[in-house]
Amino acid sequence: MEKLIWLIPILPLLGFFIIGLGASKLSKGLAGVVGCATILIAFALSLGLAGPVFASGKLEQTLFNWVSSGAWTVDFGFLVDPLSLIMMLVITGVGALIHIYSIGYMHDDERHNYFFAYLNLFVFFMLILVMSNNYLLLFAGWEGVGLCSYLLIGFWFKVDEYNEAAKKAFVMNRIGDLGFLLGLFLILVNFGTLNYDGVFDSTVLSQIPVGTLTAITLLFIVGAAGKSAQIPLYTWLPDAMAGPTPVSALIHAATMVTAGIYLTIRSHALFDLAPISMEVLTYLGLATSIFAATIGLKQNDIKKVLAYSTVSQLGLMFFALGMGAYVAAFFHLVTHAFFKALLFLGAGSVIHGLGGEQDIRKMGALRKVLPITYIVFLIGTLAIAGIPPFAGFVSKDQILLAAYEKSPLLFALGVFASLLTVFYMFRMFFLVFYGQNRVNHDTLHHAHESPLSMTLPLGILAGLSVVGGILNWPSLMGGGDWLQHTLSGVLGTSEGAEHAHSISASTEWILMAIVVALVVVVIGLAYSIYVNRNTVPVEDEAEAGFGRVLSHKYFVDELYASLFVKPTQAISEWFGRIVDPKILDGAINGIGQSILTMGSVLKNIQQGAVGLYLFVFAVGIIILLALQILF
Numbered sequence: 001m002e003k004l005i006w007l008i009p010i011l012p013l014l015g016f017f018i019i020g021l022g023a024s025k026l027s028k029g030l031a032g033v034v035g036c037a038t039i040l041i042a043f044a045l046s047l048g049l050a051g052p053v054f055a056s057g058k059l060e061q062t063l064f065n066w067v068s069s070g071a072w073t074v075d076f077g078f079l080v081d082p083l084s085l086i087m088m089l090v091i092t093g094v095g096a097l098i099h100i101y102s103i104g105y106m107h108d109d110e111r112h113n114y115f116f117a118y119l120n121l122f123v124f125f126m127l128i129l130v131m132s133n134n135y136l137l138l139f140a141g142w143e144g145v146g147l148c149s150y151l152l153i154g155f156w157f158k159v160d161e162y163n164e165a166a167k168k169a170f171v172m173n174r175i176g177d178l179g180f181l182l183g184l185f186l187i188l189v190n191f192g193t194l195n196y197d198g199v200f201d202s203t204v205l206s207q208i209p210v211g212t213l214t215a216i217t218l219l220f221i222v223g224a225a226g227k228s229a230q231i232p233l234y235t236w237l238p239d240a241m242a243g244p245t246p247v248s249a250l251i252h253a254a255t256m257v258t259a260g261i262y263l264t265i266r267s268h269a270l271f272d273l274a275p276i277s278m279e280v281l282t283y284l285g286l287a288t289s290i291f292a293a294t295i296g297l298k299q300n301d302i303k304k305v306l307a308y309s310t311v312s313q314l315g316l317m318f319f320a321l322g323m324g325a326y327v328a329a330f331f332h333l334v335t336h337a338f339f340k341a342l343l344f345l346g347a348g349s350v351i352h353g354l355g356g357e358q359d360i361r362k363m364g365a366l367r368k369v370l371p372i373t374y375i376v377f378l379i380g381t382l383a384i385a386g387i388p389p390f391a392g393f394v395s396k397d398q399i400l401l402a403a404y405e406k407s408p409l410l411f412a413l414g415v416f417a418s419l420l421t422v423f424y425m426f427r428m429f430f431l432v433f434y435g436q437n438r439v440n441h442d443t444l445h446h447a448h449e450s451p452l453s454m455t456l457p458l459g460i461l462a463g464l465s466v467v468g469g470i471l472n473w474p475s476l477m478g479g480g481d482w483l484q485h486t487l488s489g490v491l492g493t494s495e496g497a498e499h500a501h502s503i504s505a506s507t508e509w510i511l512m513a514i515v516v517a518l519v520v521v522v523i524g525l526a527y528s529i530y531v532n533r534n535t536v537p538v539e540d541e542a543e544a545g546f547g548r549v550l551s552h553k554y555f556v557d558e559l560y561a562s563l564f565v566k567p568t569q570a571i572s573e574w575f576g577r578i579v580d581p582k583i584l585d586g587a588i589n590g591i592g593q594s595i596l597t598m599g600s601v602l603k604n605i606q607q608g609a610v611g612l613y614l615f616v617f618a619v620g621i622i623i624l625l626a627l628q629i630l631f
Helices: 009-022 028-048 050-056 080-107 112-131 135-153 160-191 210-227 238-240 247-252 256-266 275-297 302-322 328-351 371-385 391-406 409-433 441-444 452-472 483-493 505-532 545-551 551-601 611-628
Strands: 059-069 072-081
Touching: 009 112, 028 050, 028 112, 050 080, 050 275, 059 611, 072 080, 072 112, 072 135, 072 247, 072 483, 080 112, 080 247, 080 256, 080 275, 080 328, 112 135, 112 247, 112 256, 112 275, 135 160, 135 210, 135 238, 135 247, 135 256, 135 391, 160 452, 210 256, 238 247, 238 256, 247 256, 247 302, 247 328, 256 328, 256 441, 256 452, 275 409, 275 551, 302 328, 302 391, 302 409, 328 371, 328 391, 328 441, 328 452, 328 483, 328 551, 371 391, 371 409, 371 452, 391 409, 391 505, 409 505, 409 545, 452 545
Parallel strands: none
Antiparallel strands: 059 072
16 A cells, blocks of 8 residues: 555546546546546545554655755655545545535536546645645645636636636735745755755754744745635635635635645644744634634625635634644644535535525525435534534534633633634524525526435535544543544644643533533524524615625725725736836837938948949048047
8 A cells, every 4th residue: 555655646637637638528427437536546545544654653655856956855755644644535535525516516517527627636736735745845736726726716717707716816825825935945045955854853943043933934824824715815715606616615615725724734843933923823813713704794695604604714723723732723624624515515505406596695495495405504504613512513622622721812712703603604504494485486496406416425524524523532521532642643742732731621511511502592593583583684785884894894805906906907007008118119119210220321331332432441541641640
C-alpha cells in the first residue's frame, strides 16, 4: 500500500483527462461512471493506508527532484500522517458522494461531461494540497483549487452574473494568495528550505526571531483568510453560490474552504511561537463567526443562508485555532464537512424538486412532498445546531469548552454565535418544510422527490452527521478521545493533553447543559415565529431599520465597490482615454513620425544629381579649411 501513495492523486487527474479530452464523445453515463470510479478507488486506497499510517505515525514518498537551485532543492514528495490521511478520507469520501449525487443533479445539463472533468481536477489539486511534504507543492495545490473554483463557480458562463461571481472569487483569493506567497518567501530566506522537516525542526525554530515568525504567520493568516473566507476576504463565498449546488457542497463546504484551517494546523509549530498571530486568529475568527451569523438571519435564498452559515462555522474553527485548540478545530472541520455537505445537497434536492426555485419565501409545507429530503435536512439542521448526540454537538462543545478555559467572555461570545446559527438554520428549515404551502401551483404540480442517485448520498451523509461525533467522543461522556490521541504525534502533544482541562467534570456538564438548553429555547422561538404564527419574511425592499442592513449584508459589497472597484475602474478608464492613446501611443507614433520625416529629408540629398554632390563636396572642403585656420 505504501508504494501506491502516488496513485491516490493521479487517479482523479487521469479521470480529468479521460473525461475532458473525450467530453464530446463519451456518453453522460460513462463520464459519470469514470468520474465517480476514480474518486471511489482513491478513497479505497486512502482507507488502505490507515493501518500503516496509524501504526508507524507517518509514511513518506518522494517521486522526483522537482526544483533545484544551487544548494536549495525541493522534491515532489508526499507526506501521509494522521492529519493528512483524515483530510484525504474526507476529500475522497465526501467527494465521491458528491460525484454520485451529481449524476442525478446534472443529468440534463448540456455540459455534463465537462462538469465531471472539473470536479475530478479539483479533487486532484485538493489531494496535492494536503498530501504534500513541502510548502511549494502545497502552494501548487492551493493555486490549483483556486483555478477549479473559478471554473466551477462560472460553470454556467452564459449568465453574466455567474461570470462576475467567478471573477470575484478568483480576485479575492489572489489577494490572500499573495499574502501566503510572501510568507513562503520569508520562510525560504530565513530557513533556507520549504520542506516541512526543515521548517519545523525545533533546533532551527529556536534560532528564528519571534518577530520573523510573527510576520510569517500573519502572512499565512492573510492567505488562510482568503481561502477560508474570513473578514475582510469573505465576500466571494456567498456569491460563489452561483455555481451548481454540488459545487457548493464540495468546494465551499467540505474541502476547499477548509484549506486555510489545514494550513494553520500543519504550521502549528510556527503559530505556537507567535502569540500575536494566535490572538489575531482568535478575534478574527470570533468576529467573522458573529458577523456572518447575523447576516444569515435575514437571507432568503436557501443557498445564501447556507453560505453565510459556512463563513460563520469557519470563523468558529479559526476561533479554536487561535486558542490553541487544534484538535477541536480539526474535529469541527470534519463534522462540518459531513453536515454542511448534507445541507447543501439537501438544498439541491429541494431546488431540483421545485424546478430551480431557491427563495424560501416561496416554499413551505414541503415535508410531505419531499419526505426523504425533509428527514435528511432535519438531521443536518440538528447537527449544525449542536443537539446531542449529533456530530456538531460534540465538536462545537469542545470549541466552546476551550473558550471557557481561556475566558468566560470568549465562551459567552462563542455561545452567542452558535445560538445565532441555531435560529437562522431553523428559520430556514421551518419556512421550507412547515407552515403554509407558498409554492407556485404549476411548480407544486411537478414537484417530486429526487432520484436514488441523489438520495443515497444524502442518506450516507445523514448517517455520518449522526455518528460522526464518535471520532472524538470525550472521555467525560464515555468516549475515548480518539482524534486527540491520533493527532498527538502530529501536533507534538502528549496524548489527551488538550483534554486535560483545568475545570472540573461537574462544571463541564453544567456548561454543556446550559448550552443545550439555550439551543432548545432558540429552536422553540423559531418554531413559535415561523410555524405557530406562520410568519413569512417580507420582500427585501420592505425591510427597514437594522433588518435592512442585515438583508443587504451590512452593505459590505457596496463599500468595497466604492473603495476599490469604482476607483479602479475610473483609473482604468482614464488610462484608456488619456494615457494609452495620447501619451503612450502619442510617444510611439511621434518617434515613428520623426523617423519618417528625417528619412524624407535625407532622401532628397541622395537623388543622383552630380551638381548637388559637387556643391556639398565644395562646402565640406570650405568648412574643413575654416576649422583648420581657426583652430
